Amino acid sequence: MLMSVGEGFVSLLDCTMRSHPCQTSEVHAIWTFVGKEQMWFNAKERRNSALGDQYTFVAMDADTKLIPDFTVGERGGRTAQRFMLDLQSRLRGRVHLTSDGFTPYVDAVEVARGTNVDYARLVKMYVAVHAGAGRYSPPRVSEMAPTVINGDPNPARISTSYVERRNLTIRMACRRFTRLTNAFSKKLENIRAALVLHFAHHSFVPIHRTRRVTPAMAAGVTNRVWGLGDLL
Numbered sequence: 001m002l003m004s005v006g007e008g009f010v011s012l013l014d015c016t017m018r019s020h021p022c023q024t025s026e027v028h029a030i031w032t033f034v035g036k037e038q039m040w041f042n043a044k045e046r047r048n049s050a051l052g053d054q055y056t057f058v059a060m061d062a063d064t065k066l067i068p069d070f071t072v073g074e075r076g077g078r079t080a081q082r083f084m085l086d087l088q089s090r091l092r093g094r095v096h097l098t099s100d101g102f103t104p105y106v107d108a109v110e111v112a113r114g115t116n117v118d119y120a121r122l123v124k125m126y127v128a129v130h131a132g133a134g135r136y137s138p139p140r141v142s143e144m145a146p147t148v149i150n151g152d153p154n155p156a157r158i159s160t161s162y163v164e165r166r167n168l169t170i171r172m173a174c175r176r177f178t179r180l181t182n183a184f185s186k187k188l189e190n191i192r193a194a195l196v197l198h199f200a201h202h203s204f205v206p207i208h209r210t211r212r213v214t215p216a217m218a219a220g221v222t223n224r225v226w227g228l229g230d231l232l
Helices: 002-016 077-088 104-113 161-173 188-204
Strands: 024-034 052-061 069-073 095-099 117-126 141-150
Touching: 002 188, 024 077, 024 161, 024 188, 052 077, 052 161, 052 188, 069 077, 069 188, 077 104, 095 104, 104 117, 104 141, 161 188
Parallel strands: 024 095, 095 117
Antiparallel strands: 024 052, 052 069, 117 141
16 A cells, blocks of 8 residues: 555656746755664675665755655765756756755766756764764764855855754654664665655645645645645
8 A cells, every 4th residue: 555655646746846946955865774774784695775774865945845856775976866866857947055065965966957056065063072872863063064066055045954854854754764663664665655655745735834835835836735635
């Protein structure tokens, strides 16, 4: 059932998230794993790209809170490029783009958008403290250093706050992202199906408390609030 519904939602998002006039986009990635964590792969075990650590690369329109695209894969240049090329196909016009400090984004953005982007990276520096046993969050941020990569980004709009907050919601709402449980995905296609369900619901069903409309309505994708029945 999850797979069939997920396939339908993929078709829905592919049809509706096109030529989106996004002016300010934030991208970030959230970690999870499939089957087992990367650190438990032994030296003799062949690396299977469908197992182990997986990252969900998420793009969010900072103005409408719409999520026009996401990609699941290994944390590397190939996944970053695949993500940016797909995002390029969904956005219209020149975009103000902010990413975190993940280096492969630089080449991926250049391949996908060339010079037709105002792009900046927001690199965070952390306080050097002992990690300690059982800590699952990064240390306190001591400094954030924005770096202009291309074009003329607005310093006031260089931020990844909205998409990082969305990543927290993903971890709270999607059981497969809960740490220290056996709820993790056993197959890569299952986590992709669960995520597309989550993002489709986010875009079309709940009303955003600040904008008083759904993200899809704010972006002009639809003119009404959808119920779960409409979505299914």
